[in-house]
Amino acid sequence: MSQSLDNKFLELRRNYIASQFGKLNDVQKQAVFYTQGPLLILAGAGSGKTTVLVNRIANLIRFGNAYQTEKAPFGVSQELVDELELLLREKGTPSPELAPLLAERPVWPYHILAITFTNKAAGELKNRLSSMLGEAGQDVHASTFHSACVRILRRDAERLGYPKSFTIYDTDDQQRAMKEVYKSLNVDDKFIPIKAAMSNIGRLKDKMISPKQALAAPADTRAGLIAKIYDAYQKRLLHAGAMDFDDLIYQTVRLLQECEDVREFYQSRYQYVLVDEYQDTSVAQFQLVYLLAGAHRNVCVVGDDDQSIYRFRGATIENILNFEEHFQGAKVIRLEQNYRSTSTILDAANCVIQNNQARKGKTLWTDNGQGDKILYYEADSEMEESAHVATVIGQNLRKGAKLRDHAILYRMNAQSGPIETYFARAGIPYKIVGGQRFYDRKEIKDIIAYMAVVANRQDDLRLRRIINEPARKIGATTVQNAADIASGLGIPMLDVIEHCGEYPALGRAVGALQKFYGIYEQLIKVYETLPLDAFVTELLDITGYRAMLELAGEEGQTRLENIGQLVSSVKTYADQRGPEASLEGFLEEVALISDIDSYDDQADVVVLMTMHAAKGLEFDYVFIVGLEEGIFPSEMSRYSNEDLEEERRLCYVGITRARKELYLSSANSRMMFGQTKRNKHSRFLDEIDPDLLTVEQSPVARQMQMVRQRYQSDARGGYPSNNSGVYLNREYNRVPANSTGVNITIKPRQTGTRLTSGIQAGSAIQAGSVAARPQQQVPSRDGDKNFRVGDLVEHKVFGRGVVQKITPVAGDTIVEIRFEKAGVKKTMANYAPLKKV
DNA sequence: ACTAGCCACTTTTTT
DNA sequence: AGTGGCTAGT
Numbered sequence: 001m002s003q004s005l006d007n008k009f010l011e012l013r014r015n016y017i018a019s020q021f022g023k024l025n026d027v028q029k030q031a032v033f034y035t036q037g038p039l040l041i042l043a044g045a046g047s048g049k050t051t052v053l054v055n056r057i058a059n060l061i062r063f064g065n066a067y068q069t070e071k072a073p074f075g076v077s078q079e080l081v082d083e084l085e086l087l088l089r090e091k092g093t094p095s096p097e098l099a100p101l102l103a104e105r106p107v108w109p110y111h112i113l114a115i116t117f118t119n120k121a122a123g124e125l126k127n128r129l130s131s132m133l134g135e136a137g138q139d140v141h142a143s144t145f146h147s148a149c150v151r152i153l154r155r156d157a158e159r160l161g162y163p164k165s166f167t168i169y170d171t172d173d174q175q176r177a178m179k180e181v182y183k184s185l186n187v188d189d190k191f192i193p194i195k196a197a198m199s200n201i202g203r204l205k206d207k208m209i210s211p212k213q214a215l216a217a218p219a220d221t222r223a224g225l226i227a228k229i230y231d232a233y234q235k236r237l238l239h240a241g242a243m244d245f246d247d248l249i250y251q252t253v254r255l256l257q258e259c260e261d262v263r264e265f266y267q268s269r270y271q272y273v274l275v276d277e278y279q280d281t282s283v284a285q286f287q288l289v290y291l292l293a294g295a296h297r298n299v300c301v302v303g304d305d306d307q308s309i310y311r312f313r314g315a316t317i318e319n320i321l322n323f324e325e326h327f328q329g330a331k332v333i334r335l336e337q338n339y340r341s342t343s344t345i346l347d348a349a350n351c352v353i354q355n356n357q358a359r360k361g362k363t364l365w366t367d368n369g370q371g372d373k374i375l376y377y378e379a380d381s382e383m384e385e386s387a388h389v390a391t392v393i394g395q396n397l398r399k400g401a402k403l404r405d406h407a408i409l410y411r412m413n414a415q416s417g418p419i420e421t422y423f424a425r426a427g428i429p430y431k432i433v434g435g436q437r438f439y440d441r442k443e444i445k446d447i448i449a450y451m452a453v454v455a456n457r458q459d460d461l462r463l464r465r466i467i468n469e470p471a472r473k474i475g476a477t478t479v480q481n482a483a484d485i486a487s488g489l490g491i492p493m494l495d496v497i498e499h500c501g502e503y504p505a506l507g508r509a510v511g512a513l514q515k516f517y518g519i520y521e522q523l524i525k526v527y528e529t530l531p532l533d534a535f536v537t538e539l540l541d542i543t544g545y546r547a548m549l550e551l552a553g554e555e556g557q558t559r560l561e562n563i564g565q566l567v568s569s570v571k572t573y574a575d576q577r578g579p580e581a582s583l584e585g586f587l588e589e590v591a592l593i594s595d596i597d598s599y600d601d602q603a604d605v606v607v608l609m610t611m612h613a614a615k616g617l618e619f620d621y622v623f624i625v626g627l628e629e630g631i632f633p634s635e636m637s638r639y640s641n642e643d644l645e646e647e648r649r650l651c652y653v654g655i656t657r658a659r660k661e662l663y664l665s666s667a668n669s670r671m672m673f674g675q676t677k678r679n680k681h682s683r684f685l686d687e688i689d690p691d692l693l694t695v696e697q698s699p700v701a702r703q704m705q706m707v708r709q710r711y712q713s714d715a716r717g718g719y720p721s722n723n724s725g726v727y728l729n730r731e732y733n734r735v736p737a738n739s740t741g742v743n744i745t746i747k748p749r750q751t752g753t754r755l756t757s758g759i760q761a762g763s764a765i766q767a768g769s770v771a772a773r774p775q776q777q778v779p780s781r782d783g784d785k786n787f788r789v790g791d792l793v794e795h796k797v798f799g800r801g802v803v804q805k806i807t808p809v810a811g812d813t814i815v816e817i818r819f820e821k822a823g824v825k826k827t828m829a830n831y832a833p834l835k836k837v
Numbered sequence: 838a839c840t841a842g843c844c845a846c847t848t849t850t851t852t
Numbered sequence: 853a854g855t856g857g858c859t860a861g862t
Contacts, residue, residue: 118851146852171850245852280851313850412848417853434850468838475838592852612849634848650849673847674853844858 005081006072012084013102017067019088021055024048031333032056033067038293038327039300040278040320044364045349045656046340046618049302050121053274054128056300057112060272061136066104073101109139113270113292116144117277119593121616125276141270145285146245146592149252153243156262160251165584167242167452167459168591172445174198174244177461180483181232192225201230205246206282206314208253239487241458246314249284256291267295277616278303278323282314290326297327305360306353309612309650311642321360338364338656340618342371345662348688349655355687356645364656373694376685377665380700382415382626385667386422388698389623390833392663393428393606394797396621398821403429405620406606409654411632414672415625416608423606426797427827433609439590443549443559444566448590450539453520454527455583458492470548472516478509494520519543532581533571611654622658624651627666628679651684664693668701787815787829787836796833798822 021032028048031041032055043049059067080098087094094102116122122142129137143151150168157164169177178194181187204214211231218224237243243251256263273293275281278301281289293299301323308317324330338346346364353359375392379385393406408419408430416432423430438444446469449462456462460483468474485503486493497520500506500513519542526538540546540563549556549563573589574581611624626632632651637643655662666681685693697705787793791803793815801819813829827834 116851121851144852168852170852248852277851310850312848313852414847471838473838610849612851615851631848636848646849671853838862840860840862842859842861844856846855846857847853 005078006076009072009076009081009084009101010070012081012088014067016084016088016102017059017063020062021059024051024055025337027333027335027337028052028055031335032059034331034333035060035065035068035272036298038297038323038330040323040330040332041300041302041335042320042332042360042362043302043304043335044338044362045304045307045653046338047335047364048339049276049335050124050128052335053114053276053302054125054132057114057129057140057274058132058137060107060112061109061133061140062106063103064106066102066106069104073104075101107272109133109136110141111269111271112140112274113148113272114140114142114274115148115276115289116142117280118616119144119147121276122147144592145281145288146248147588149248149288150588150592152252152255152262152266153248156255156259157251159259159262160255161238162243162251163241163456163458165241165456167240167456167462168248168588169237169242169244169461170440170591171198171245172440173242173461176465177236177240177242178229178233180461181229181236185228185232187225187229192222192229197226197229200226201233202244202246203314204230205250206284208250208284208287239458239490240460241456242461246284249282249288253284253287253291256288263291264295266292271296272298273300275299275301276303279305279308279317279320280310280315281319283316283319284314286316286319286326299327305358306356306362306649307615307653309615309646309653311646317358321358334362336362336364338366339368340659341366341656342368342660344371344373344692345655345658348374348662348692349652351688351692352648352655352684353652356648358642358645372661374662374664374688374692376627376693376695377663378681378695378697378701379665379667380669380698380704382418382667382670383422384698384700385625385665386419388665389419389625389663390422390426390428390797392623393621394795394799396661397797398799401620402604403606404604406623407614407617407619407621407657408606408608408623408625409611409614409657410608410625411611411634411650413610415631418671419608419625425828426833427795427825428797429605431603431605431607433607434613438562438565439593441559441562443545443563446545447536447539447563447566448587450523450543450545451536451583452587453494454523455587457494460486460493463493466543467516470544473512474509474516478506478513481505481509482513527583532574532583532586533567535583536567536570611650611657614657615653618657618659620658620660621663622654622661623663623665624654625665626670627664627682627685628670629682630677630679631670631672632682632684648684668704787813787834792837793817793834794837795819795825795827798825800837801825 017033018029021029024032028051031039031052035056041049041052043052080101083095083098086092087098114122114125116125122144125142126138126140129140129142131137141148153162153166154164157166175194175198178198182189182194211227211234214223214227214230218227237247256266270292273289275289280303289299289301301320303320305317305320308315308320311317319326324332341349343366346366350363377385377388379388389408393403396406397403408416410416413434420430420432439448446466449465452459452462453466464479464483467479481503482493482496482500485505486496489496494517496503496506497513497517500510500517506513522542523539526542527535530538545563546560549560552559570586573586577585607619624632630638633644633647637647664685666679666685669676669678671677787803787806789803789806792800793803794800795817798817798819799821801817801822803815804818804824805814805816807814807816814826815829815832815834816824816826817834818824
């Protein structure tokens with residue numbers, strides 16, 4: 001075959017393959033077609049990295065290495081070249097002769113492992129793969145680090161001395177186990193708080209440091225003690241046949257390190273390894289990737305060093321900074337075009353992040369257009385801030401935006417409170433993502449503990465949780481005795497309980513214990529005969545848990561309802577998995593699930609969440625609230641540059657969530673942990689180019705400021721020095737005052753914490769607030785709140801509407817209103833920002 | 838074994 | 853401020 005024909009074919013083939021991925025830009029295509037060897041994709045926020053990942057996998061499966069191959073396949077003929085040419089012009093399906101020549105060593109989906117951090121991300125990947133590739137997409141192993149590890153460990157945990165059916169301990173179980181360790185070692189938790197020990201041990205595992213290593217070279221007495229705790233804790237978990245979250249990674253790495261055959265098995269199984277959110281990986285996770293990809297080195301990691309926000313959990317940004325050293329000869333591709341945000345928003349993000357030192361450096365750009373300026377609102381209090389957020393949402397709704405296009409982001413969960421209160425009163429539907437997980441509720445954890453004991457007889461910790469829940473006259477002393485006997489003999493507690501008559505130490509408790517063992521046996525029997533969800537329902541009766549809650553009044557009812565939800569999730573699980581469903585499987589799913597996974601972007605509600613939880617999401621309208629020194633950046637981070645840089649990255653993440661509009665706000669005073677604090681506005685605001693901002697100040701904040709100004713010029717005849725010493729304000733009076741609306745030029749020299757010193761200052765504030773505060777905007781004033789059916793009303797958020805129905809309730813009235821734009825809503829007459837027209 | 842009252846805690850946390 | 857966990861008392 002002639003050289004030119006071959007070359008012609010190769011060229012056409014490249015064109016053909018490229019045409020199959022037409023929507024990608026050139027850099028994205030590079031990332032998709034670079035299939036062999038280590039690759040680092042530095043993907044800026046909104047640069048379409050998931051698309052790249054999906055297309056990369058699709059390319060591997062459909063065409064393998066064909067795009068890059070220089071050598072034409074055997075069997076190229078003029079006819080095939082002609083057919084290919086035609087195919088390029090007129091789309092269609094390649095003939096059976098041509099089809100195999102289009103691919104070069106295509107990859108079997110089974111050989112691809114794609115690792116993400118969240119179930120949600122893994123699910124999204126799977127969905128997009130199967131919609132792009134059909135069945136083949138479903139065979140790609142896309143999962144989270146943790147579930148990939150569980151899968152590996154379920155096969156071979158015995159090699160490490162753990163049962164295959166090991167239990168997964170969540171933070172709560174971990175804490176209980178740790179308490180027992182403290183007791184057995186006689187450690188005072190005042191010296192090292194349990195939480196501190198837990199996080200220290202977690203970090204050790206993240207760094208692949210074994211108890212033995214930790215014991216061998218302690219840095220100081222504290223580290224030595226932690227090593228001892230670590231050692232005892234680890235032994236206890238091994239004895240219980242349990243692993244905590246950190247163990248899942250740590251033990252998998254151990255397994256792969258220690259067992260050559262296991263390692264080789266997975267290396268040949270996973271010939272292509274892709275890792276998402278690489279900036280958030282720990283040393284252990286790096287090791288895992290390194291071990292899996294060690295032989296073939298077909299490893300592709302995607303990440304953004306500027307979005308690394310989990311350093312406090314053991315993520316090490318060095319993984320991404322040093323990737324080229326870890327994998328010699330690695331190619332680096334930067335995705336810098338952003339498809340998400342306006343250039344104003346992007347510029348603001350760049351302004352902030354460029355103040356960080358530790359970064360690879362990249363600058364996002366977009367051709368989305370400039371968009372509107374960012375609105376910075378300075379409120380006087382957190383209530384005002386919340387009111388402002390609600391008002392802006394109302395304006396946007398009237399312009400045709402949907403509730404679900406709005407997200408409120410904050411630094412810590414506690415900040416959701418005032419916003420919630422205001423939203424509830426104003427009748428704005430909202431949903432909080434994060435906070436307490438459903439599966440963290442006491443009653444749910446109890447039932448799960450019962451299920452765990454049935455699944456794993458060795459799980460002493462779970463057993464101890466439920467042995468006397470509901471009360472069965474098995475007190476703490478009895479439990480402790482049984483536990484001591486068990487650990488003395490090295491057997492599970494249930495074995496001791498089974499033969500409790502043989503142990504004199506258990507004395508009078510024998511009757512109660514035997515009764516409990518009877519319950520356990522019944523559970524096992526029911527478990528073996530009934531389907532999973534029926535088993536759980538039975539469990540409630542056999543254990544007496546239902547009876548206990550039924551006697552517990554109203555609260556018991558709510559708890560029972562929660563358990564009802566659990567039962568239905570068991571049923572859903574059983575239906576989904578069919579014959580594969582197992583108790584272990586369900587428990588595993590529950591243990592590895594998180595709240596953000598259940599975030600449903602279809603429901604039309606405003607979402608409230610932390611900036612951490614918002615990573616990977618995007619919204620048209622984003623509010624970042626509480627931009628105050630001590631809140632964001634948080635108090636804890638203010639004195640360490642590294643921590644501060646992490647806060648700044650978090651700010652970058654927050655800003656880059658916004659597609660169309662970004663709203664920033666701060667409150668001059670805020671109730672925190674029961675005390676009112678006055679905070680200076682966040683330094684991150686000062687880092688944004690003033691030209692990108694429109695500054696607005698609440699009337700109250702302005703009045704307060706004027707009072708302060710007067711005080712200052714009277715008392716000192718000048719400006720007080722900047723007592724924070726941490727940073728110097730840039731002045732907002734450079735903001736052009738030409739923008740429309742109610743913009744007010746702020747002189748931040750006069751705002752914030754400075755006034756907290758001095759009694760007169762305090763009284764000046766009081767005087768100002770009495771004069772200025774018109775009782776906030778939350779409750780509507782008297783006079784016109786006696787609504788009648790048919791009244792035309794105006795709601796601050798939903799606009800105009802007609803009253804449909806009036807229902808008096810204790811001290812207030814529910815008013816049902818049909819709004820022109822927003823549909824029918826129910827509001828409380830006394831609280832809704834509502835007036836007659 | 839149970840309960841009342843006191844005290845300590847409250848950054849973020851994909852798993 | 854609000855909650856959850858623990859101690860001391862019954």
